[in-house]
Amino acid sequence: MLLKVKNLKVFYGRVEAVHGVDFHVEEGEVVTIIGNNGAGKSSILRAISGVVKGVTGAMYFNGKLINEMNPAHVVKLGIAQTPEGRQVFPDSTVYENLIGGAYIRSDKQGIKDDIEKCYDLFPILKVRRKQKAGLMSGGEQQMLAIARSLMSNPKLLMLDEPSLGLAPVVVEDVYETIAKIKKTGTSILLVEQNANTALSVADRGYVLVTGTIGTEGTSEELLSNDEIRSLYMGV
Amino acid sequence: MTYFLQQTVNGISVGAIYAMIAVGYSMVYGLLYLINFAHGDLYVLGTFVVFSCMTVFGSQGFFSPLVSCLIGACVAGFVGILTERFAYRPIRSGSRNISMVSALGISALLKTISQVIWGPESKAFPSFLPDGKIMLGDIVLYERCIWVVAFSVIIIAAMMLIVRYTKFGRGTRFIMQDITTASLVGVNVNFVVPAIYALGGFLGTLGGVLYSSYYSLISIDIGILGTIKAWAVVTLGGPGSLVGCLVGGVILGWSEAMASSYFFNAARDAVGYIVIIAVLMIRPYGLFGKAKAEKV
Numbered sequence: 001m002l003l004k005v006k007n008l009k010v011f012y013g014r015v016e017a018v019h020g021v022d023f024h025v026e027e028g029e030v031v032t033i034i035g036n037n038g039a040g041k042s043s044i045l046r047a048i049s050g051v052v053k054g055v056t057g058a059m060y061f062n063g064k065l066i067n068e069m070n071p072a073h074v075v076k077l078g079i080a081q082t083p084e085g086r087q088v089f090p091d092s093t094v095y096e097n098l099i100g101g102a103y104i105r106s107d108k109q110g111i112k113d114d115i116e117k118c119y120d121l122f123p124i125l126k127v128r129r130k131q132k133a134g135l136m137s138g139g140e141q142q143m144l145a146i147a148r149s150l151m152s153n154p155k156l157l158m159l160d161e162p163s164l165g166l167a168p169v170v171v172e173d174v175y176e177t178i179a180k181i182k183k184t185g186t187s188i189l190l191v192e193q194n195a196n197t198a199l200s201v202a203d204r205g206y207v208l209v210t211g212t213i214g215t216e217g218t219s220e221e222l223l224s225n226d227e228i229r230s231l232y233m234g235v
Numbered sequence: 236m237t238y239f240l241q242q243t244v245n246g247i248s249v250g251a252i253y254a255m256i257a258v259g260y261s262m263v264y265g266l267l268y269l270i271n272f273a274h275g276d277l278y279v280l281g282t283f284v285v286f287s288c289m290t291v292f293g294s295q296g297f298f299s300p301l302v303s304c305l306i307g308a309c310v311a312g313f314v315g316i317l318t319e320r321f322a323y324r325p326i327r328s329g330s331r332n333i334s335m336v337s338a339l340g341i342s343a344l345l346k347t348i349s350q351v352i353w354g355p356e357s358k359a360f361p362s363f364l365p366d367g368k369i370m371l372g373d374i375v376l377y378e379r380c381i382w383v384v385a386f387s388v389i390i391i392a393a394m395m396l397i398v399r400y401t402k403f404g405r406g407t408r409f410i411m412q413d414i415t416t417a418s419l420v421g422v423n424v425n426f427v428v429p430a431i432y433a434l435g436g437f438l439g440t441l442g443g444v445l446y447s448s449y450y451s452l453i454s455i456d457i458g459i460l461g462t463i464k465a466w467a468v469v470t471l472g473g474p475g476s477l478v479g480c481l482v483g484g485v486i487l488g489w490s491e492a493m494a495s496s497y498f499f500n501a502a503r504d505a506v507g508y509i510v511i512i513a514v515l516m517i518r519p520y521g522l523f524g525k526a527k528a529e530k531v
Contacts, residue, residue, distance in 0.1 A: 051415055075421035087416040089409055091525055100409055103402070104421035152421060 001060075002027045002156055002187050003048070003079075008057035010043040017043045019211040020057065025156065025189050030182050032190040032198040032219075034232060035208030041191040042084055044208075045158050048189075049081045050074045061156070076104050078155035084164060086141040088148070090134025094125055097133050097144055101151030111151070118147040121180060139170035143177065150181070157181065158189045163197060175201055195232035199223050207232075237373040242496045243489060248380035250488020251387035252449060253464045254480045255442030257472075258394060259315075259435020260465035265411045265475020266431055268331055272338040273318060274439060275462030276345035279455060281311025281440030283353045286360060286453055294361035308440040314345070315436030319429045342462075350455055357454030360447035383445050388481070390438060395477045407431065411475050467507050471514055473524025482522060486510060 003025040010018040018040040025031045035041050046052040048059055050071040059066050061077055069077075080101075089097050098118060102111045119126035122143045128136060133144055142162055149157055162178065163171040171194070179201050182188060192198035199205055199219040207215040207228060215228060222228050260274045285307030292299035322337050364379035398404035406427045409417035418424045443461065447453040467487055472479025487507045494506035514522060 049419055051418055070423065070425065071418035072421045072423040075419070081419050083416055083419055087413055087419075089412045089416065091412055092408065096405075100405065100420050103406065103409075148420065 001025075002029075002062060003189065004058075004060040005044075005048070006058045006060075008044065008047060008055065008059060010040065010047045010052060011054040011056075012043075012052070013054075017211055018047070021206075021208070021211075021213045023206050023213065023216070025187055027155075028185050028187055029204065030178075030188040030190060030202045032192055032202035032205040033208050034192050034195040034198055034205055034222075036193060036232075038210070039208045040211040041193075041208055042160055045081055045160050045189070045191055048074070048079060048158065072104065075152050075154075078153070079158065080149035080152045080154035080156070081158040082145045082149045082160060082162065084160040086138060086145050086165075088133040088136075088141050088144050090132065092133060093130055094133055094136070094144055095129045097148050098125070098151050101148035102153075104152055110153075114151055114153065118150060121150075121177065122147050138166055139173060142166060142170075142174055146174075146177065146181075150186075154186065156187045156189060158191070160191050161193060162190070163192060163194045171197060195222075195228065238496070241374050242492045244374065244376060244380060246489035246492030247485055248377075248383050248449065248488070249492065250485035251384040251481075252442055252445045252484075253468050253488055254391060254484025255387045255445060256439055256461050257465040257468035257480045257484060258391060258442075258477065259431075259437075259439045260462070261469045261472070261474055261476065261480050262407070262431045263435055264469055266407065266428060267323075267327070267334075267414075268474075269323065269334045270331075270338065270466070271435075272335070272462055273341035273345055274435065274465055275458035275460065276342045276349065277311055277315055277318070277436045278439030278443040278461060279453075279458035280314060280345055280349050281307045281436060282443035282447055282453060282457075283307075283349055284310045285440065285444050286353070286358070286447070289361055289363075294363050300363040304441060304444055307444070308437040311436035311440040312433035313436075315432035315434075316429045318345075319432040323432075324425070324428075342458075346455060346458060349458075353455075355455060357452055357456070360451050360453040362448040362451045364445075364448045379449060383449060386441075386445065387484075390441065391477050391481050394434075394438070398477065403427065403430065464507075467511055469521070471511050471521055473518075473521030475525075476521070476523035479521055479523035 001024050005021065005023050007020045007022060008018060009016060009020050033041050043052065047055045050069045053068060055067060061079060066074060089100060098115050105111055124140055125144060125147055128140065133141060162174050175197055190198055190202060199222055202219050204218050205222045206213050215225065256278060260271055263269055263271045285303045288303035288306050289300060292303055294300055318341050322341050323334060326333050326337060364382050367378040369376040398407055406422040409422050410424060410427055414424060446457060468480060468483040471486055472483025490506050490510045491503045495503040
């Protein structure tokens with residue numbers, strides 16, 4: 001088991017945002033956590049990455065306890081997070097952003113090769129490589145943010161709402177890319193509000209309702225669950 | 236005209252010192268948006284250590300002032316790391332106002348420590364800068380002016396190279412853009428931030444030594460003065476920008492020299508701020524600053 005999370009609670013001061021969730025990600029799997037705004041999805045990813053403190057429960061990555069670990073250390077272990085809202089480094093060029101993604105690495109040749117791989121996966125980034133990241137469109141920034149995460153060579157890629165604020169046609173592009181990344185064997189933990197789209201690429205899913213996991217199952221099961229269809233897909 | 240050029244030379248030398256003092260302040264502000272009130276008291280502490288070392292080792296020659304400067308700058312750097320660890324880091328994620336109060340507290344603490352050790356009265360600082368002068372026509376060019384400007388430019392240029400070309404510098408630039416995202420790509424924030432505080436204390440002390448050598452004087456009060464000048468330089472040049480420090484420092488020093496020589500001496504401290512207001516009306520983020528877009 002690549003990632004195992006047991007009874008995770010996340011606190012912001014005295015406010016409990018996540019009330020004890022259990023889930024896991026197997027090697028090579030794409031797992032999605034779906035839920036509405038404010039359900040605690042981002043908090044879970046932030047807890048795994050170590051950018052929020054005040055976490056109880058246990059999180060294991062490859063059998064290793066990663067609670068309260070320094071974020072840089074988590075990246076070194078092989079977990080990369082693409083944060084919500086396309087957080088690229090706006091004043092740096094596309095190329096500098098990609099190099100930045102490889103911050104923890106020191107194998108120069110490997111980094112060079114991986115940048116070429118990123119350009120293959122996201123051709124637009126090659127075109128824009130000398131441009132400041134902040135000047136690109138929302139979809140391009142999202143692509144860059146994902147590519148930057150891949151530059152750390154992660155075993156687990158965590159995506160926080162990659163569809164947020166993007167036009168439907170751009171969302172399709174982003175998800176096509178996620179499907180391609182899945183084919184390379186990288187495990188993905190995908191957090192989404194857009195349940196339909198997320199389940200289309202995921203193997204399994206968890207439904208998060210105000211900080212607790214309500215339902216879980218394979219994507220087919222969740223897609224055919226009437227309650228979920230009416231709550232999250234407006235069907 | 237001679238008078239004007241003479242005052243320009245003086246202004247630029249003082250401005251170069253302001254720039255050195257402002258570097259640490261600027262970097263901290265660029266990284267954390269923290270107005271570090273303690274910056275001035277930190278470099279004064281370092282400068283006093285240099286002063287004491289020179290009393291012990293002597294202030295003649297080349298070697299002992301150099302060693303004294305290094306010791307003082309390292310002490311200030313170390314105290315910078317301590318203040319970051321114990322006064323700022325625990326409240327880093329809190330509001331900026333909380334950090335500001337903490338900074339005021341540290342400022343008072345450091346000032347009191349210096350005052351207890353070295354006393355409240357100002358002292359003569361042994362100037363180790365060369366005393367000679369060069370005549371350029373009617374203009375007197377003091378050798379110490381050249382040294383001060385050269386030293387500041389070299390140090391700031393070295394800092395620029397570090398920020399531009401090293402991994403540490405890249406991490407610094409990423410933190411300036413977004414501290415959380417920087418940590419998500421693996422920048423070790425708890426290494427880079429204290430290192431910047433240390434550099435701030437280190438370079439600030441070198442600036443303080445230049446200041447004290449230039450005026451042959453050291454006193455507790457140059458602390459708050461330095462904080463205010465650093466604030467002015469950074470507002471003018473743009474937070475986090477090293478070129479901004481240099482240009483902002485020179486503009487501030489030059490306009491102060493002009494004000495005190497063409498108006499009256501007391502206008503000196505006011506004119507800098509008039510220049511700042513004028514610049515900010517055109518460029519609200521300073522001459523070399525970047526607008527930080529807030530995403531909602």
